[in-house]
Amino acid sequence: MSTPDNSPIAPEIAATTPPPAAEDVAAPVADDAWLTVPLDGANSGADTPPKVGSVGPRTRWAAIVWGLVFAALASGALYVVLSPQHRIELIDWVTSLEPTTLALYGALAIGVIVLLFGLVGLLRRAQRALAARRASA
Numbered sequence: 001m002s003t004p005d006n007s008p009i010a011p012e013i014a015a016t017t018p019p020p021a022a023e024d025v026a027a028p029v030a031d032d033a034w035l036t037v038p039l040d041g042a043n044s045g046a047d048t049p050p051k052v053g054s055v056g057p058r059t060r061w062a063a064i065v066w067g068l069v070f071a072a073l074a075s076g077a078l079y080v081v082l083s084p085q086h087r088i089e090l091i092d093w094v095t096s097l098e099p100t101t102l103a104l105y106g107a108l109a110i111g112v113i114v115l116l117f118g119l120v121g122l123l124r125r126a127q128r129a130l131a132a133r134r135a136s137a
Contacts (some may be wrong), residue, residue: 006102058131067118 080086097105 058127061127062120065120065123069116 080090
């Protein structure tokens, strides 16, 4: 909404609104602001050498474990899809399942997922303990 003089604020509001204080106005940030040195004398850490005992990035065990699970599921799906005989056998097996058996297979699948989460947690804990042991040595 603009007034006839093309100002975005009505003249009566603009006349009564004080200008913002200098400390409230954010300074423009240049695109290369990350290259500047802090003015307070603090070291940004960019020029400090790495520790002698430092190691590379940690292994992402969750990605490895879940990647293996999805690769196994994909290979099983390919095994079934690529052969018409395997598809017929799968359809016959699924249609012959009782509701109780289906519920038990669902509980088994949930248990396997919980087991995978536990395995990934143990691997992460062991990795952190090993890193802490290396750092203290």
